[in-house]
Amino acid sequence: MLSGIGSWLPPRIVTNDELAQRHDTSDHWIRTRTGIVARHIVSPGMPTSHLAEQAGARALQSAGTRDIDAVLLATTTPDRLCPASAPKVAHALGLGGRPAFDLDAVCSGFLYALSTAASIIVSEAADRVLVIAAEAFSTLINPSDRSSAVVFGDGAGAVVLRAGTPDEPGAIGRSVLGSDGSLADLITVLAGGSEQPHATSPDGHDDNRYFSMRGRAVFHHAVNRMSEATRASLAHTGWAAEDVDRIVAHQANLRLLHSVAEQLNIAPERLVVHLDRVGNTAAASIPLALEHANRSGALVPGHRVVLTAFGGGATWGATTLIWPSLTCA
Template identity: 65%
Template sequence: MTRAAVLSGLGGFVPPRVVTNDELARRLDTSDTWIRTRTGIAQRHVIAPGTTTSDLAAEAGRRALKSSGTDDVDLVVVATTTPDRICPATAPTVATRMGLVDVPAFDVAAVCSGFLYALHTAAAAVVAQLADSVLVIGAESFSTLLDPEDRTTSVIFGDGAGAVVLRAGESDEPGAVRDVRLGSDGSLADLITVRGGGAEHRSHGHTASDGDPYFRMMGKEVFRTAVQRMSESSRSVLARTGWEVADVDRLVAHQANTRIIQAVAEQLGLPPERALVNIDRVGNTSAASIPLALADGTVDGALGPGHRVLLTAFGGGATWGAATLVWPDLTAG
């Protein structure tokens, strides 16, 4: 047996305001039927004015700590595409709000793959004995990036946060992160992007107020590439773990679109009922989607102790990845 990072706490949080498809249809050229058919989404949660990503992250983090039965960690890693500010990182703010004094904290930016990138970073820190416990949070206020007139993106995304606590343990324990496989391709940066506001934009003489400040996505190409990369990384991590596809009890894919989730399950040869889906209730919450799906699955009983779990995601960058673990006996906060 070797040292491993073991999942010991789980928490999720979405802001209280619910935006239904019918509400969006009143201001966009769309309908509830159109949105449900193409995305599987019925509603999403949206932050109130004045609420920030750090607010969502801190609440999810508190719930994860409560679930784990601890009030302290050695490291905080926040995965987000919507930091409170371009500078500084959001993680130190989150740590301070949670009363985690003098704890190192930093952000990870990998868009919808962000949680898996943060999970890998945190698990590596535990295995390397750089930390005995880590709080990993995926948090997004994605509504702040959306063009309110663009029905192709406005109907998809929602706001929320999910968090897990990792502790030092042994590799044969339930909850131990078995393996993580990650990848990226910067030539696909334009598939999922916000053009305005960054150094590239400003270095050409533009100000922060000009240019395109909104999130843009090439939907058809994202669909094709996401299914390909999520399937490939899933097969890779299963081989490294020593599992066959038939061994997987639950597929927890990034909640981008029900058709993408179904296509990945089909590519892998997994029965569709083994895929956890909560996008209908919360929309695409980017880096928060996998931990939120884990929390919802634990609460509703779809995810239980002993389940062999495959996680996978695709996001901007382009980035992608997959991970495996056997689900522990815990209660979601």
């Protein structure tokens, strides 16, 4: 069950007006198409592990314990291709010696990590697991690509899961997860892996180290898959759409959030929206939204909550929980 929560954002804030000075755009254009007003961006030399450490420390403080058996880090932007960043984060938090590993499901990463952590606890291999989702997504963005530059931001969110009973507030419901590798090119960074280790491709293109996305196709698949997974998760829990107090979906853009709510017949006022302040933070978006909603009072103990996401891979998922009483760090 969920017993602690924390988040951290890089201090540097980039507003729409600042981006408008660099690109052929405006604050109005960005707001009306994405719902985003500002985003936080890492400073040069600030790695993802730093964001993860800060969020993880706050989640541990919120949980009131450092008695952690494992650390999971969901990220698409590890400090290095090798080794994984999670052991470095665990060491920095004073949790060295515990099992620690990275998990990459892009924007679905937090839900995949949450499900993995819950399974580890159910198997009795651990009593408490620290789950962190951290992204320095701005490091993947082509600075000349307006469509991506206005959308993405950096940040980290973290939760502590502990063993409990299924009827306790904070218990993670059955996760519904899925993937479709035929959609791998919808959301991708071509260079840097074994398939294409160098930024310059054989055909001479040198921008393959940057993130690319087929926006319209992603929107279509995201709405359908997130809606399907949410319906399946609600069915497992025995909830109807009208039972849901809050839906916390991957914070991609405002149009996507409203389309998912419409598909599910969930009133838009039940959406938790945080992207206006931070942009699309990929795997970190759901825990960042949860922490903000908990701190602001948009989430209160007893709320029936559904989480859902869609990301590269393609990957998707959903789960449910009754919101517990959590201390803000």
